[in-house]
Amino acid sequence: MSLWLKNTTIINQQGQLEASEVFLNKGIIEAVGSDLSFQGKRANQIIDAQGALLTPGLIDVHVHLREPGFSEKETIKTGTMAAARGGFTTICAMPNVKPEPDTVEKLRAVQEKIRTDAVVKVLQYAPITKGLSTEPLTDQKVLLSAGAFAFTNDGVGVQTAGTMYLAMKEAAKNKTVIVAHTEDESLLFGGVMHEGTRNKELDLPGILSVTESSQIARDVLLSEATGAHYHVCHVSTKESVRIIRDAKRAGIPVTAEVTPHHLLLTEQDIPKDSALYKMNPPLRSPSDREALIEGLLDGTIDMIATDHAPHTIEEKNGSMMQAPFGVTGSETAFSLLYTHFVEKNIFTLAQLVEWLTIRPAKVFGLSAGTMEIGQKADLALFDLQTEKELLAEEYQSKAINTPFTGWKVKGQTFMTIVDGKIVYTGNC
Structure with a gap:
């Protein structure tokens, strides 16, 4: 053909x-x-x-396909169709499904479903720990030999420094990447949106910025100690950007991503107590948004990833207090970013395409992201x-x-x- x-x-x-x-x-x-x-x-x-x-197919290193276990929200088929509609040809699926792909058998079962149903290329993450719990660690070497893309407990932060240290030691030995959802659960205090001004106006409990940034600070030092490549998911605060910038200057092998919704919206854009605006990490302050944009432009943040997180209409039809965290993004990412950043001369078109193709391919060693002959x-x-x-x-x-x-x-x-x-x- x-x-x-x-x-x-x-x-x-x-x-x-x-x-x-x-x-x-x-x-x-x-x-x-x-x-x-x-x-x-x-x-x-x-x-x-x-x-x-015409661009290389876009690459999204952070999506939730929800299958197995949560097919009422999304399936591998519908999630990859959404990715295709957004121009993505390679996506990386998070492991917070049921059962989690924390053994070779479970991983291969997901991969078989991907082979059968996916319309774009899907790389499957494996968990850092069994069952996405505090411990024990999964067998990285065995899972990598079975085709695991990298390791993450996305959806929950790794709560103990010892567990993360041991995971990074293994990752350095196996030449793989630890991809972190950074969230210190002891600092959550039941929050559902950013702890700022708007949560007080809406009378909703807030999520502190330090919930995210404190765990990044811990992890970059563990990355320095072990030599492991540490990748930070969905950076949302100015403190996180500062820590990552300082870590890169110190030569620590850390990379990071930011989502379209954190680049486009702040807590001030939340019109009411609507679960459509409930995502984790939450929409932050205008100064945080400015820091994210600056971080992209100066290379502190390496790429854009959607964190496509589908839920049912019933789950998202109500208050933030009861609804799950998450927002979809595969189908809207490029068009929103082009319209609100390239058209307004904040980003160049070349920069936007690079953050969605060349950079993720380079950071994760993928044979994609360019339009070379052959x-x-x-x-x-x-x-x-x-x-x-x-x-x-x-x-x-x-x-x-x-x-x-x-x-x-x-x-x-x-x-x-x-x-x-x-x-x-x-x-x-």
Whole structure:
């Protein structure tokens, strides 16, 4: 099967947009150039991209597919369809499912479901500890040999320094990555949103910034002591950014991600006690948001990841006090970030694409994230011209728990291609 993509726009090495064409053959990028009519003569399919931006397929290192155990929220099929609609061709699935993939048998069962149902490439995390509990540790070496991507207890922070230290020692020995949801549970005090000004106005218990940053401070020192690569999930506070910046300056092997919702919203944007705005970590203060943007721009934060966390309508239809934490993001990430940062000249388009492709690939050692000849044809096309409203009825995810429904955006996905096969076509 061969595919000729005509009338695309790419970002050149100077960061400028230029017209281009791409020829794909047997799932591989065979040619990129301004005129591929010679190769195109043997194409099985020709696509007129109508000037859409062509990028490497986006990479999301933080998604929740909810299967097995919580298929009422999401499944591997619907979650990967949502990813495809967002232009993502490689996603990394968190292990807080039931049963947790903390043994080879459980991991292989999830991988088999991925092989059967996924429409994009899915890399499966394994837990740091068995059952996502305080201890004991999982067998990293055995799980890595079975195809585990990296190790995380996302959804809960590792509560004891000793457990994290031993996990990092093993990770350094096994040359893998410890990916951390940082949350000191002794500092939670029943909070459901950021401890600032808005929680007091809404009479809701707050979550302290130090709940996150104190555990990052602990962990970067453990990373220094063990030499393990330590990756921080969904950074949300200015104190966390400062700690990560200082750690990088000290040569500690720490990397970090930030979510679109923490870049776009603050506690001040929460209109009422609505569970659509309940996520973990919570939406923080305007000064925290400014620090996150600065951290991305100066390289302290390495990449953007969605933390796509689907829940049922019933679970999210009410107060923050009863609802679970989480917001969806796979389908809206690129368009929201393009509209509110690139269009406003805060980020360049090249920077945005890099944070969603090149950087995660480099940090995690993935053979993806570029459009080099000879590479797997994992590609995304985005319509940068047409403005559309984000509509719940168009979501591919089973879930609609996002505060961004109704926002008008540009940059919606025109097409997503995995291994040379079209897995999503938009109605741009």
